[in-house]
Amino acid sequence: EAGVAQSPRYKIIEKRQSVAFWCNPISGHATLYWYQQILGQGPKLLIQFQNNGVVDDSQLPKDRFSAERLKGVDSTLKIQPAKLEDSAVYLCASSLLTSGGTDTQYFGPGTRLTVL
Amino acid sequence: GNSVTQMEGPVTLSEEAFLTINCTYTATGYPSLFWYVQYPGEGLQLLLKATKADDKGSNKGFEATYRKETTSFHLEKGSVQVSDSAVYFCALGISSGSARQLTFGSGTQLTVLP
Numbered sequence: 322e323a324g325v326a327q328s329p330r331y332k333i334i335e336k337r338q339s340v341a342f343w344c345n346p347i348s349g350h351a352t353l354y355w356y357q358q359i360l361g362q363g364p365k366l367l368i369q370f371q372n373n374g375v376v377d378d379s380q381l382p383k384d385r386f387s388a389e390r391l392k393g394v395d396s397t398l399k400i401q402p403a404k405l406e407d408s409a410v411y412l413c414a415s416s417l418l419t420s421g422g423t424d425t426q427y428f429g430p431g432t433r434l435t436v437l
Numbered sequence: 438g439n440s441v442t443q444m445e446g447p448v449t450l451s452e453e454a455f456l457t458i459n460c461t462y463t464a465t466g467y468p469s470l471f472w473y474v475q476y477p478g479e480g481l482q483l484l485l486k487a488t489k490a491d492d493k494g495s496n497k498g499f500e501a502t503y504r505k506e507t508t509s510f511h512l513e514k515g516s517v518q519v520s521d522s523a524v525y526f527c528a529l530g531i532s533s534g535s536a537r538q539l540t541f542g543s544g545t546q547l548t549v550l551p
Contacts, residue, residue: 324480354537354539361544363541363544364526365541366538376535376536376537414481416537425471426539427483428482430479
């Protein structure tokens with residue numbers, strides 16, 4: 322079974338530029354997540370999609386971050402304009418939604434963003 | 438709010454040594470508990486999980502028991518190998534309808550020397 326795919330793996334941009342990340346979840350997984358992992362910290366949830374609808378975006382900085390999952394499969398996360406503090410690894414995860422809430426999230430390899 | 442506190446690293450052990458990485462949590466409701474591992478250059482992988490009090494999760498020789506009375510989920514392994522060198526993350530999961538809030542600790546770097 323193919324895992325969660327992400328691209329690019331690395332990205333270096335200057336502050337105030339824009340950047341986009343792409344994620345393809347595990348086939349059949351209706352739930353997709355984007356996380357931000359700053360160096361030395363655990364991942365922090367940015368947004369959760371269920372199919373193509375947003376379930377939770379309470380921690381997404383909406384003034385500069387946006388995400389979409391138009392067809393309920395692939396997703397893109399965009400930052401515009403980027404700030405120095407956005408330097409981090411952006412992780413995508415997917416899961417099957419279980420009624421008991423015991424879902425396991427499967428993570429992609431991440432995109433390492435460096436903002437100069 | 439929900440939070441996870443992990444033993445600070447880095448931890449350096451010799452091969453075949455006993456490993457414990459402490460994890461305690463604060464949560465509203467009834468969380469599921471997870472240990473994820475991140476090998477160098479790779480993404481997070483689920484190592485084990487427990488979904489209710491007194492459950493024991495186990496995988497690849499690692500074990501952790503969900504202790505509600507001490508709000509803990511310590512990770513243990515009886516004999517570590519060089520290949521266990523990685524960053525280990527404790528996490529708690531809270532569900533509300535279709536929302537899944539996974540809160541991670543800050544991670545513990547483990548290095549195992551031959």
